[in-house]
Amino acid sequence: MSLLKSLTQQIIQQKFIPNDLSDNDLAEFCQQANEAYRQGNPIISDQDYDFIYLAELKNRLPQHPLLQLVEPEGQGFSEEKVRLPEIMLSTDKAYSWGEIQKWIERIEKACIELDTDIKTIQIKATPKLDGFAGYDDGLHLYTRGDGKKGSDITRVFDRGLQVFNDSERGQGAGEIVVKKSYFEQCLSDSFEHPRNFQASLIKEKELDEKAKQAIVDKAALFVPFAQLPNWRGGINELSDNFKKIIADILIMVDFDIDGVVFEITDVNLKSHMGANRKFHRWQIAYKENKDKAQVKVLGVTPQVGRTGKITPVAELEPTQLSGATIVRATGHHYGLVKEQGLGEGSIVELTRSGLVIPKIIKVLKPAEISIPEICPSCSSVLTWQSDFLMCMNHAECPAQIIGRMEYFFKILANNDGFGIATIEKLYEHGVRTISQIYQLNEQDFVNMDFGDKTSQNLSNQLRRSFTQEIEDWRFLAAFGINRMGMGNCENLLKSYSIKDIFKLNESEIANINGFATLSAALIVDGLKTLREEYDYLLTYKFNLELTSLKQVNLDFSHPLVGRKVVFTGRMKGSRDEMKRHAKSIGIQVVSSVTGKTDYLIIGDKVGQKKIESAEKFGVKILSEADYINIITQ
Ligand SMILES: [Zn+2]
The missing domain is CATH 1.10.150 (DNA polymerase; domain 1)
Structure with a gap:
């Protein structure tokens, strides 16, 4: 057995938690788990994959190809891949009402941009099938493959597979599924999971008798998404009845489902919201993670992180959760210990939702607590910063x-x-x-x-x-400066080149879309402390792949992308709102007109001085209406 395989085995057996794994091992494991799942032989539960491993990968390597690509489905056939009639994307996922609300906010924003009344917007909700995705163009059936190219698996229809509701072929995207009740009655002895059975239906070699019978019995079917029963209503109705809608949809069909898909139906709004490389922005899948457990705490140990934050780690009575044995969980911060009485002998409620190691949601039965007064590593006296207990001896701890x-x-x-x-x-x-x-x-x-x-x-x-070669944002993020994670570093380097960032002041950073004033101040401070080390390391000539400043343009096609623009005067819309919107579409908003400014956008009652400096520096002047025309053309 290769070293890699044995590592995989050990991860499956939970001998390692993701924290123990190097980035490469983690990525490799995710890749293997994903392939195994797609081939119908999952090596870990879907929950563990989504909530633990993929979540950790997203956290550590947000740029990893596995997260960028549409989840491949139905790979591993010998046939050559063929271009799909239509690109098939994955669905973005939400795990809480809060995340659905954020999606609704994006719809609201799009409505404002299109001048559409939000009250007229209809939401459609359908069950999210946990089957085998395919695309039926009427002649052929294709696997989703990588979303652009898939394999031709028309043989499933040749084998007699029917379309759900006795409807016609050629209804586009859908899933091959098997009825839940039928699977339990007739197939569960031979197949571990419906997914294994679904995968077996499309395999090249001849079907076994049970699979043939399931097709004859119309228990195995192709379900076009267009045929799914659904709920429709306005955004208010959705907000008011969210839980009930979810509960109703989860029992709407006799197939395995792993969530609810929400989408808007308005064609204009859909095309305005568009898609990124991975999923449509007008659609989202809500998934529930119900895995919780009540566990006894054997002890709480303080752990010092690289930022000086002290984390309470609870040692637990070994407990089964989502198919894994949990022996420790993080208490997040000492505020929880203090307020809820997390201590030796307390009973806590655990969940694994979206987290690497299980998280303690609440203390059900408090116990006597112990709050460390000195740092377990350097013995400095600890201080509280809101809920966080900190060791401030950053230089020597x-x-x-x-x-x-x-x-x-x-x-x-x-x-x-x-x-x-x-x-x-x-x-x-x-x-x-x-x-x-x-x-x-x-x-x-x-x-x-x-x-x-x-x-x-x-x-x-x-x-x-x-x-x-290494991406410059990754190199910068590696220093672990406060507020300078990989995402922020990449964002920063899209606006300024790495050689210029040490010269930036707070307002220049705060002006980049996605940065707040507080973060900007912390970043400026952090960069100051890093300067010497950074300069020294660059003498080793790290082979940096520079982030292209123009990359910010990719998503936007209007001519003002990347331009420095000043807004002045009284606008028809709110000026703050205009600035915020401008930043969000890749325009650099600056506050005063200088030789570097590209455009001055003027509303009513503009001071003569601004106009004069614009003329002096040769800055182009646009009216509010001109500006709106340009960005919306
Ligand atoms: Zn310390």
């Missing part, structure tokens, strides 16, 4: 120093060997900064008792980490 160094290599994700054990050992030998690590050579590692082979490997890995 061993746990924080080790955490930061480990984080750097983890985020870089192009090297191996610099996990927690290596970093702790380096720390013991006096290493405190990333730049110190980059000064080490093979002999230095040998002198620190690393062993010849390991030393050679570590030295090679270090070299690899700066010779291999």
Whole structure:
């Protein structure tokens, strides 16, 4: 058995939690789990895949191809892939009413942009089938494949498969499913899960008798989405009756379903909202995660993170949850310990929803608590910052120093060997900064008792980490500056090149869409502390792949993308709203007219001074109406 396979086995057996895995191992595991699922032989539960592994992957590597691609379905056939008649995207997912509300807000925004009355908007809700996706153009049936190209599996229809409701062929996208009641009665002895059975229907080799019979009995069917029973109503109705609507839809059909799909029906609004590479913005699937458990706490241990935050980690009586044995869970922050009485002997309610390690939702039965007064790593006196207990000894606290160094290599994700054990050992030998690590050579590692082979490997890995091309935003994020996660770094570097970011002031950062003033201040401070280390590391000539400043343009086609624009005067719409909207469509909003400004947008009652400076600097002047024409053309 290869090393990789045995690691997969150990992950399945929960000998590792995602936290223990390197980014590469995590990504590799997700890929394997995804393929296994698509082939009808899942190696972990859907819940674990969605909520634990994929969630962690999204957290660590938001750019990973697995998250960018439409989930492949029906891969692994020998046939050549053919272009689908229509692109089939995945569906965006929501796990709470809050997330559905955010989707509704996006609809409201689109309505404003189109000048459509939100009250006229109808929402359609249908069951989300947990079957095998396909596209029926009337002649052929295709698997979804990668969303653009799939395999021809028309043979399923040749084998007699019927269309749901005895309706016609050629209704586009749908799923091959099997009736739940039928599966339980006739097939559950032979197939572990309906998915295995559904996958078996399309396989190339001849069907077995049970599958043939299921087709004859019309228990196995192709269900075009257009044929699904549905609920329709306005946004208010949806808000008022959300729970009931979900409950009704979940029992609407006799097929396995794993959620509810909501979409808008207005054609103009749909085309205005459009799609990204992965899913349609006018559609969302609501999935429930009901997995909860009540567990006894055996003890609570404080853990120091790289930012100095102290996290209470509860050791638990081993408990089964979503098919896995849970032995510890994070209490998120010490505010929860204090307010709810999380301590040895307390009973807590656990969930795994959307989290890497299970989260404690609430304490059902409190117990005596113990709040640490000093940092378990450096013995500094701890301080409270709202709900968070913090060790403020950022410069010297061993746990924080080790955490930061480990984080750097983890985020870089192009090297191996610099996990927690290596970093702790380096720390013991006096290493405190990333730049110190980059000064080490093979002999230095040998002198620190690393062993010849390991030393050679570590030295090679270090070299690899700066010779291999790496995205500049990832490099920047690896330093773990407050508010500078991968997403923010990428956003920042879309507006300013990495060589310019140290010169930025708060207002320049706050002006980038997605950054608030508070974050901007923290980022400026953080960059200051990083400067020396950063300059030093660049002497190693890290091979940075620069984020293209124009990338911001990709989504927008109007001519003002990336331009510096000043708004002035009284506008017909609210000026703040206009600025916010402008930022959201890739325009750089600046406050004063300078030689770098591209356009001055004027409303009524504009001060003469603004006009004069615009003329002086040769800045083009647009009326509010001209501006709106340009961005909407
Ligand atoms: Zn400390």
